[in-house]
Amino acid sequence: MSTTRKVALVGAGVIGTQHGLVISELADRIELVAVADVEIDRAERLAAHRGGRPYPSLTAALAAEEIDVVVVCTPTGRHAEVAVEALEAGKHVIVEKPAEITVQRTDEIIKAQQKAGTLVTVISLRVTLETNRQSIGVITGAYESARTDVSAGSLSRAATRRAFAPFEQLRWSDQH
Numbered sequence: 001m002s003t004t005r006k007v008a009l010v011g012a013g014v015i016g017t018q019h020g021l022v023i024s025e026l027a028d029r030i031e032l033v034a035v036a037d038v039e040i041d042r043a044e045r046l047a048a049h050r051g052g053r054p055y056p057s058l059t060a061a062l063a064a065e066e067i068d069v070v071v072v073c074t075p076t077g078r079h080a081e082v083a084v085e086a087l088e089a090g091k092h093v094i095v096e097k098p099a100e101i102t103v104q105r106t107d108e109i110i111k112a113q114q115k116a117g118t119l120v121t122v123i124s125l126r127v128t129l130e131t132n133r134q135s136i137g138v139i140t141g142a143y144e145s146a147r148t149d150v151s152a153g154s155l156s157r158a159a160t161r162r163a164f165a166p167f168e169q170l171r172w173s174d175q176h
Contacts, residue, residue: 010058011072024051070082
């Protein structure tokens with residue numbers, strides 16, 4: 001079985017472009033197979049530059065591609081909509097911060113994750129690109145080891161520590 005994870009990136013704006021850069025730098029572990037954006041010309045530009053095929057929606061990408069991980073870079077307020085769709089399709093999800101704009105919508109993501117039994121993480125490109133390379137690597141390249149720590153649909157402390165270990169290694173001075 002291949003250890004290369006197939007990734008769909010949803011949202012081809014400024015943050016999505018940065019995630020595309022990180023994904024392309026991790027080509028030994030992950031492959032960008034789809035770029036989805038409601039503005040198809042943005043998806044086409046990013047796909048031409050970083051790989052994958054452009055789609056007007058996650059729904060279209062899921063119907064056409066084999067996808068392991070969905071990276072959510074849509075405008076804040078649309079994260080739950082995309083994350084829940086991906087989770088309901090059985091995909092792992094990386095969400096650009098914040099998870100959502102309300103606790104209720106964040107709870108929707110959590111409930112979908114618990115039902116799906118897949119992994120979800122929230123990251124921020126504002127920390128450092130290196131930290132996000134490590135975090136994306138955790139969920140895309142090492143999630144099988146974390147899966148052993150999933151119990152009753154939620155991550156245990158061990159899996160949480162593993163997912164956030166790169167952040168714990170940062171010093172304040174590294175962030176600025």
